Amino acid sequence: MALSETEIQRQKEIQQAEELLFSGRQELGFAKGLFLGDFVADWAMPYPRLSDAQQADVDRALTELRQFLDEHLDPEAIDREADIPRHVIDGLGRVGVLGMTAPKEVGGRGFSQMQYCKVLEEIGARDASTAVFTNAHHSIGIRALLLFGTKDQKEQWLPKLMNGEQLAAFALTEREAGSDAANVQMKATPSEDGSSFILNGEKRYITNASIAQVLTVMARTPIPGKDKDAITAFLVTPDMEGFEMIEPRMPKLGIRGTATGRFRLNNVRVPKENILGPLGKGLRVALTVLDFGRTTFGACCTGAAKTCLRLAIEHANSRKQFKKTLGNFDLVKKKIARMAADVYAMEAMTQVTASLIDRGLEDYMIETAMLKVFTTERLWDAVNDCFQIHGGSAYFDDSPLGRILRDARINQIGEGSNEVLTSFIALVGMRGPGMEFKEIYDTMLKPSRGLSKAWGAGLKRLSAAVKVPEVPVRNDELKSYASQLARLVWRFNFAVDKALILYREPVMEMQLIQERIAIAAMELFATTCVLSRWDSELTALGRNGHDASDHVAADLYVRRSFRKIREALRDLGDNDDRALLQTADAVLGTSGASQHNGA
Ligand SMILES: Cc1cc2nc3c(=O)[nH]c(=O)nc-3n(C[C@H](O)[C@H](O)[C@H](O)COP(=O)(O)OP(=O)(O)OC[C@H]3O[C@@H](n4cnc5c(N)ncnc54)[C@H](O)[C@@H]3O)c2cc1C
Numbered sequence: 001m002a003l004s005e006t007e008i009q010r011q012k013e014i015q016q017a018e019e020l021l022f023s024g025r026q027e028l029g030f031a032k033g034l035f036l037g038d039f040v041a042d043w044a045m046p047y048p049r050l051s052d053a054q055q056a057d058v059d060r061a062l063t064e065l066r067q068f069l070d071e072h073l074d075p076e077a078i079d080r081e082a083d084i085p086r087h088v089i090d091g092l093g094r095v096g097v098l099g100m101t102a103p104k105e106v107g108g109r110g111f112s113q114m115q116y117c118k119v120l121e122e123i124g125a126r127d128a129s130t131a132v133f134t135n136a137h138h139s140i141g142i143r144a145l146l147l148f149g150t151k152d153q154k155e156q157w158l159p160k161l162m163n164g165e166q167l168a169a170f171a172l173t174e175r176e177a178g179s180d181a182a183n184v185q186m187k188a189t190p191s192e193d194g195s196s197f198i199l200n201g202e203k204r205y206i207t208n209a210s211i212a213q214v215l216t217v218m219a220r221t222p223i224p225g226k227d228k229d230a231i232t233a234f235l236v237t238p239d240m241e242g243f244e245m246i247e248p249r250m251p252k253l254g255i256r257g258t259a260t261g262r263f264r265l266n267n268v269r270v271p272k273e274n275i276l277g278p279l280g281k282g283l284r285v286a287l288t289v290l291d292f293g294r295t296t297f298g299a300c301c302t303g304a305a306k307t308c309l310r311l312a313i314e315h316a317n318s319r320k321q322f323k324k325t326l327g328n329f330d331l332v333k334k335k336i337a338r339m340a341a342d343v344y345a346m347e348a349m350t351q352v353t354a355s356l357i358d359r360g361l362e363d364y365m366i367e368t369a370m371l372k373v374f375t376t377e378r379l380w381d382a383v384n385d386c387f388q389i390h391g392g393s394a395y396f397d398d399s400p401l402g403r404i405l406r407d408a409r410i411n412q413i414g415e416g417s418n419e420v421l422t423s424f425i426a427l428v429g430m431r432g433p434g435m436e437f438k439e440i441y442d443t444m445l446k447p448s449r450g451l452s453k454a455w456g457a458g459l460k461r462l463s464a465a466v467k468v469p470e471v472p473v474r475n476d477e478l479k480s481y482a483s484q485l486a487r488l489v490w491r492f493n494f495a496v497d498k499a500l501i502l503y504r505e506p507v508m509e510m511q512l513i514q515e516r517i518a519i520a521a522m523e524l525f526a527t528t529c530v531l532s533r534w535d536s537e538l539t540a541l542g543r544n545g546h547d548a549s550d551h552v553a554a555d556l557y558v559r560r561s562f563r564k565i566r567e568a569l570r571d572l573g574d575n576d577d578r579a580l581l582q583t584a585d586a587v588l589g590t591s592g593a594s595q596h597n598g599a
Pocket of ligand 1: 136171172179180207208252255260413417419420423
């Protein structure tokens, strides 16, 4: 079957992204395993724990941070003044937050990603502006230097970034390069003497742009010896001649304390020593850095959701209507219980995902995408429910909920919009089994290729179709859930195979099918993290005796998640997609453009 141009383009993009990131054989990660019907338990079970020494470091850092934030952080003032005061930034630098995962030799704290997530959860619980500022400086800003900088670059740039004396920003987005990150138009032309590159173009929506002294800027460069260009990352400083800050603080709906800027580079000469990572591999730098950013994003959302839960409980236990406190009404209970269950899952998923980085899994891009989509959507639900429980009082300026609601909305858009990531999860995940099927099809069409590869691929698909994987839990009370989860992994693999056989290449365009597959995958991952955490907590409590009520939220999460997985898989074959797409095409005036699949 001939592929449409868009399909070819999409396949090229996914392949390009993966090839850019990882070369050579890799260990099978958790998410890719799921799509192959393989439950790679080792990545999630037993639940990752910090060593005693690491925990002690985190506890010390949190004590210091909490004391500082209690005394100096005023989220309402930050929102009102649309600025994070300099003394807050300096204080964050003093307590180590701005260089936390950098090695001690350059002035960092040498924290692992799991440790750092605990710290960012605390900031996210208090103020989203400060969390996004920190994330832009550390998790995407200096992370690029930490991962891709040469020894000289690190020595030159890192020390001042550790304590906030200098700040960092990460500039990818442009007018034509938003979700389509590969479409960067900013040009970097080699100078005639070969000593530098001349950068021209405009960036917008860049956090910290007007307060940063170092910006990682993505620009398009010609590739020597080849008739094509590619994106390269450059370290740019605002004192370079031709750097023009057009709008230092674009006025905005939420996270108002952050300085989101728009700037233009007019013939800015950047020395070639400022290239970060290999020439032409800027997309690799960007995607890797965003992977890290998405784990801390998960931590910040978890913190914010915990705040919503706390505010909802406080109000439900104090506000009386109909002579009862609100917490006595089942429809209020429903919201609070859901929030508690989601918070448990968000925290577990953040820790497991961060541990993948710490344990050296090479490819965790599906897991970080799942974490980003999952935690941002669950936080939005929590904010909405908390707002509703507070009723009219949430609507007035003396309540923090207006700010929290405005602040939370960016999460589903920034660092990869949730729609793009949902599609990405399904497509990258399906690539594994898809390649195995392709091997089989190609050999059927052209037996002269030889049977051995197709035979191997066929055996793998067949064994995944007949074998229910094992989900190892230690506590007997979780064994039934573990076997239900295993069965759902098997059903998921069957559904993925069926979608690939039924739709073949056009599935690359069928986002409604992709969404259900991605939802099922995300819930399988979330439930695995919840069971893993629950299992480890039961084991720890077992030594001291425990009360079943300790884990009602985990129990609720697993039950609801199983329901969502079954629903997503059922809807793959029983849906209104055709009517939905026809309606959209009719009102958009794009009749016939969509794949009308399903019922
Ligand atoms: C406050 C703020 C801070 C930011 N900070 C930074 C920063 O520090 N550095 C940086 O480089 N960028 C930053 N950004 C940019 C951010 O990453 C982009 O806004 C984001 O990638 C989306 O791009 P876009 O806004 O151009 O939306 P578009 O790409 O125009 O997309 C709009 C919407 O269309 C839908 N959509 C798009 N493509 C698809 C698709 N393939 N399938 C289905 N639906 C789709 C999605 O719903 C999406 O939300 C920031 C943005 C904001 C608002």
